[in-house]
Amino acid sequence: MTTMIEATPWDGDAYGRVAELRAIREQVRRGPSERATEAQHAKGKLTARERIELLLDAGSFHEVEPLRRHRASGFGLEARRPYTDGVITGWGTVHGRTVFVYAHDFRIFGGALGEAHAQKIHKIMDKAIAAGAPLVSLNDGAGARIQEGVSALAGYGGIFQRNTRASGVIPQISVMLGPCAGGAAYSPALTDFVFMVRETSQMFITGPDVVQAVTGEKVSQNGLGGADVHAETSGVAHFAYDDEGTCIEEVRYLLSLLPSNNRQMPPAVDCQDPATRRGDALLSLVPVDGSRPYDMRKVIEEIVDDGEFLEVHERWATNIICALSRLDGQVVGIVANQPQTLAGVLDIEASEKAARFVQMCDAFNIPIVTLLDVPGFLPGVDQEHGGIIRHGAKLLYAYCNATVPRISLILRKAYGGAYIVMDSQSIGADLTYAWPTNEIAVMGAEGAANVIFRRQIAEADDPDAMRAAMVKEYKSELMHPYYAAERGLVDDVIDPVETREVLIRSLAMLRTKHADLPSRKHGNPPT
Numbered sequence: 001m002t003t004m005i006e007a008t009p010w011d012g013d014a015y016g017r018v019a020e021l022r023a024i025r026e027q028v029r030r031g032p033s034e035r036a037t038e039a040q041h042a043k044g045k046l047t048a049r050e051r052i053e054l055l056l057d058a059g060s061f062h063e064v065e066p067l068r069r070h071r072a073s074g075f076g077l078e079a080r081r082p083y084t085d086g087v088i089t090g091w092g093t094v095h096g097r098t099v100f101v102y103a104h105d106f107r108i109f110g111g112a113l114g115e116a117h118a119q120k121i122h123k124i125m126d127k128a129i130a131a132g133a134p135l136v137s138l139n140d141g142a143g144a145r146i147q148e149g150v151s152a153l154a155g156y157g158g159i160f161q162r163n164t165r166a167s168g169v170i171p172q173i174s175v176m177l178g179p180c181a182g183g184a185a186y187s188p189a190l191t192d193f194v195f196m197v198r199e200t201s202q203m204f205i206t207g208p209d210v211v212q213a214v215t216g217e218k219v220s221q222n223g224l225g226g227a228d229v230h231a232e233t234s235g236v237a238h239f240a241y242d243d244e245g246t247c248i249e250e251v252r253y254l255l256s257l258l259p260s261n262n263r264q265m266p267p268a269v270d271c272q273d274p275a276t277r278r279g280d281a282l283l284s285l286v287p288v289d290g291s292r293p294y295d296m297r298k299v300i301e302e303i304v305d306d307g308e309f310l311e312v313h314e315r316w317a318t319n320i321i322c323a324l325s326r327l328d329g330q331v332v333g334i335v336a337n338q339p340q341t342l343a344g345v346l347d348i349e350a351s352e353k354a355a356r357f358v359q360m361c362d363a364f365n366i367p368i369v370t371l372l373d374v375p376g377f378l379p380g381v382d383q384e385h386g387g388i389i390r391h392g393a394k395l396l397y398a399y400c401n402a403t404v405p406r407i408s409l410i411l412r413k414a415y416g417g418a419y420i421v422m423d424s425q426s427i428g429a430d431l432t433y434a435w436p437t438n439e440i441a442v443m444g445a446e447g448a449a450n451v452i453f454r455r456q457i458a459e460a461d462d463p464d465a466m467r468a469a470m471v472k473e474y475k476s477e478l479m480h481p482y483y484a485a486e487r488g489l490v491d492d493v494i495d496p497v498e499t500r501e502v503l504i505r506s507l508a509m510l511r512t513k514h515a516d517l518p519s520r521k522h523g524n525p526p527t
C-alpha cells in the first residue's frame, strides 16, 4: 500500500490547497498500489476505473464521494482507511443517456462491503431512482466486510431494499466480474439482468469450502457458481462472455434497447430495413409437417430489422427464445418456442424464463411479439412433482397482467394449455395472427382420436384403419387453418412472406394503447 496523502490543518494559500487537492485526487485515481493493480491484471481482470471507462461514453464519468473513508475500528482498520472505501460510485452517459454506476474495487479489502462502502452505494441508488436513470453495478467484491460485522450486513439490507424499490422503475443491470459470495450474490438476483465473465466471475451463497464441510461435495469455484453454470444450468445469469471487454460492450448494447425508466418508451432509431420487406425465405424455413424441427432463430432473423436481436438467457431453457430486437426502429420483446429443442415444448424452466422476460418487457414499456409453435406442456412425473403447474402459471400470470401492446402469431401448431398461455386472444393479446400452416387444437390429432374414439377403435375389425379414419376426420373437422379465424379467435390468417409488414403495421397502431389494471396494492403471482 502506498503512503496516504492526508489532508491536514493548513494555513497555506489557495494555490497550495488546490495542489494538495490535486495530489489527493491523483492518489484516488491511481488506487491503493501498483502491486494491487498488477495482481488484479494478472487474474485477467480490469480495475474498477478501467471498467467504468469501458462502460461509459468517453470522458462522461462524474464521480461521487471519491474522498469517502470508513470510520470503523478494530482489527487494524484504524490504520487502513483508503479513499473510496473500496467502491467507486457516480454517473455518466451511455450512448448519450444518463446511467448511474457503482464498481467494487477488489484492490481494497477484496472489494468487501463495509458501512461507508454500503452508504455510498445507497446514495447512488437513491440518486438513480430520483433521476429515473438505469443503474449498473460492476461487482467484484468478497461480500460483507468481516471486520465490520453487523454494520456490513445492515449495509447489504439497505441495498436489497433499494433494489426491490427500484424494480420495474429503472433498469438495473448487474455485471459480475469477480468472486461474489453471500450478500454480493443476492443483490444481482433482485435486478433485471445479470452478466458474467467466464473463468473470472463466480456467484454463490456459500463457497466450495463450506459446501464440502456441510455436504461432503467437492467442487471448484467455477464448478459451483461460474458463468457457464449460471448461464446454462441455474438460469441466474442472463448473459455470459469470455472477456470483460466484450461483456461490458454488450451491457452498452442492452442499455440501448431499454428506456431510462418506466415512464419512458425505449429509444427508437432510424431504420433502413424497409417495413414492407418480404420474407420469402420464411416459406422454406418452416416445414409444414408439424413434427419436423427447425431453428426459430432463423425465423426471427428474417422478420426483425437487419436480422439483429439480443437473446436473453440464450443458453438456458433453450426450448424457448426470449429476445430484444427492433421492428421499424422500435424496440420489441420477442418470445418464441424453439422447435429445435425438445420440440419447443413448455416446461418448468421455459415457463420461468419467459415469465420473467414478459414481466420485464411490461415494466419497461416494450411491446411483446409472441411466435407460437408449441406442442404443449412437457408431461412427466419430474415436471409435475417439480411444480410445473405453479411455474407454468407464472407465465400465464405474466401475460395476463401485461398491459403493453401484445401481438401473437401462430406459425404452426399450438396445442392445449400451451396455446392459451402463449398469449392467446383469450388472455388479452391485442392482435393474433396465424400462418396458413397453423393447427390450433386441444391436442394433436393422434392423441385426440385415441381419447374420443377409443371405443370405436377398440371395437373395429381393423383398429388401425379405424384410427387412421378417425384421425383424418378430426383433422378435417377441427384442425384446418381457418377454424380459429372463422370463430374470430385469430384476427387474420396471413401470408408468411408479409409477416414483417403485418407486425410493423400492427405495432404502429398499438403504440398509443392505454390499459389500466384494477387498483390494488399488488397482485399475488404464483412463485
Ligand SMILES: CC(=O)SCCNC(=O)CCNC(=O)[C@H](O)C(C)(C)COP(=O)(O)OP(=O)(O)OC[C@H]1O[C@@H](n2cnc3c(N)ncnc32)[C@H](O)[C@@H]1OP(=O)(O)O
Pocket (backbone or CB within 6 Å): 108, 109, 110, 111, 112, 141, 142, 143, 144, 145, 146, 147, 153, 156, 179, 180, 181, 182, 183, 184, 207
Ligand atoms: C452476507 C455476506 O455477504 S456473507 C459472505 C462473506 N464473504 C465471504 O465469506 C467471502 C470471503 N472471502 C473469500 O472467500 C475470498 O477472499 C474470495 C473467494 C472472495 C477471493 O479470493 P482471492 O481472490 O484469493 O482473494 P483474497 O482471499 O486474497 O482476498 C483479497 C483481499 O480481500 C480481503 N478479503 C476477502 N474477503 C474479505 C471479506 N469478506 N472482508 C474483508 N476482507 C476480505 C482479504 O483479506 C485480502 O486482503 P489483503 O489484500 O489485505 O490480503
